[in-house]
Amino acid sequence: MEVLIAILIPIVILIAIVFALFGGLRSSIFFTVRTQENVIVESFGRFRRVAKPGLNMKVPFRDTLTPPISLRIQQLEVNIESKTKDNVFVTVPVAVQYVIREESVVDAYYRLSNPEAQIRSYVFDTVRSALSTLELDAAFESKDDIARGVENTLSSQMADFGFNIVNTLVTDISPDPRVRDSMNSINAAQRDRVAAQSLAEADKIKRVTQAEAEAESKRLQGEGVAAQRKAIALGIAEQYEMLKRVGIEQSAEQLLLMTQYFDTMQDVARNGRSNVLYLPSNPGSVSAMGDEIRNAMLQSQAAQKADDDADSSATRLRRAQPKRQQPSQPEGYQAAPQQPWEHPSAGSDQG
Template sequence: MVGVLIVLVIALLPIISGCFIITKQQKVQILETFGKYSGFRTAGLSMKLPWPIQIAVATVDLRIQEIAETVEIKSKDNAFLCVPVKVQVKVIPEKVKDAYYALDNPWSQILSYVVNQVRAKASSMTMDEIFSGKSDFEAVVETELKSTFEEYGFAVVNVLVDDPQPSDQLKEAFEKVLAAQRDKDAAVLEKEAVRERLVGRAEAEAESLRLKAKGYADQRNTMAEGNSKAIAVFCEGLNIDHALALKFFEGWDMRDAVREAAQGEGNTVLIPVEMGGMGRMAADLEALKGIGK
């Protein structure tokens, strides 16, 4: 009798153990009774009908899942960019049945929808608007996903769009544009430097001429003032008129000029007639001597 009971217990043990199901935290298990959905079990120890009547066909994760994809887009102004997009989605616990049975491959289908939405939005924006309008992508994708996939049991938690990256062709074009701009800026700076040098040189020359002119004017004024005083003293001392004194000084200047020109060996000095001869200088001296007596 005991042996029969033991055999019976051993025979029924698999059936009894099949009536219990253990589900991990943040997961649910889908149950089917003879192939038909018959509910789900949440975390912990649960009861179910033994196999083959009722079977746990799948485990659904309730945690937030992240789908990431770099989407190649074409802007309204024909610029090709790559936009990194991340979508955070989770299964709605009350809609586990829809999340499991409605979509064949939910994550792939959600990703395809995201790609289509991003490309559609990008085609209506210029490249500058795309770079400055990441929030537009996020808002459009999040709104469309929520309205489309909530009925399938998926909740969109967040949509993140990173900085768009230009394609290799666009990068090369940007580099050419930047290089051309740098060359243009360098040419403008060089032109400005040349202009500054020319202006500075002209201003320096103008200042130099002004100073030279002032120096010449000051020199003439000084010489005129000195000559005027010398003639006045000369005329007062000898009691002669200014015209005769001027002739004397003219001869004096000529003698100094002749003396300077005759310095050195082999120099020949020519005295023009219109400037007065040596006899004239002698006559002027004699006249001055007579007046002095």
């Protein structure tokens, strides 16, 4: 039993040594490279070759490998604080998207010790140079121009080192918070002014429209009143002519005026919106109005009495005179009917 144990122990130790040697040898000879990555193989620190994606071999104890170099598009974000032409400090975040060209992996690895720091330096220089010539408002409007300027500068400078600038984005321009608050206040005041102007214009249009409507209404009302007065005047003239035709000439004006006066008073009492009618409070005005009514009535009575006296005198005179022979009229002759307003005395004189 002791002899068997003594034989097995060396065999186990030998197997362990073999596995250890072959396992380390395999890992020191073979290595893999991932897709979109390259690895540089160096021999005692000297560049030997570029290992492509897949399974690769190297000489143990001689060749060494660099960290994987990514060929994917990478993004570098840079925050730049600078001053504009009108002395306003702003923070400009810039995003730079770049990629290492596969044919220039050696230059990208060996020529630049810190590519990101180099890119940051170019971005800082370009953005600060552009902002120093622009005012704040112009900087907001020229954000895309600044991005194109950064991209052009980086593309020309980094191409020699194996880097390709895919895109450059200026995502924002952020001034100091106090400056931003002031700008918001200015914009709010401008918008309030525009709103006030719009409201004033609307009120002006409304007032002008109302004034035009009132003017048109008054014009039409004036035309209506003028037409009404014209109709009244024509009616009065027709009545006056009719009174003249029937023989009333002396008191026609007074009668018409009094008729119009009473018609007006009746219309006011019927169509007025108030139950109270205000008459002149001056005693002289009231008495004058009464005198006018009384004079019109007395004149009308005097004219009627004069007509009656003239009719009576004509009748007595006709009775006192002898009756004269009337000339014979031809057969079939008919005298014209006497009008009511013709006086008998006038007819007797003509006969």
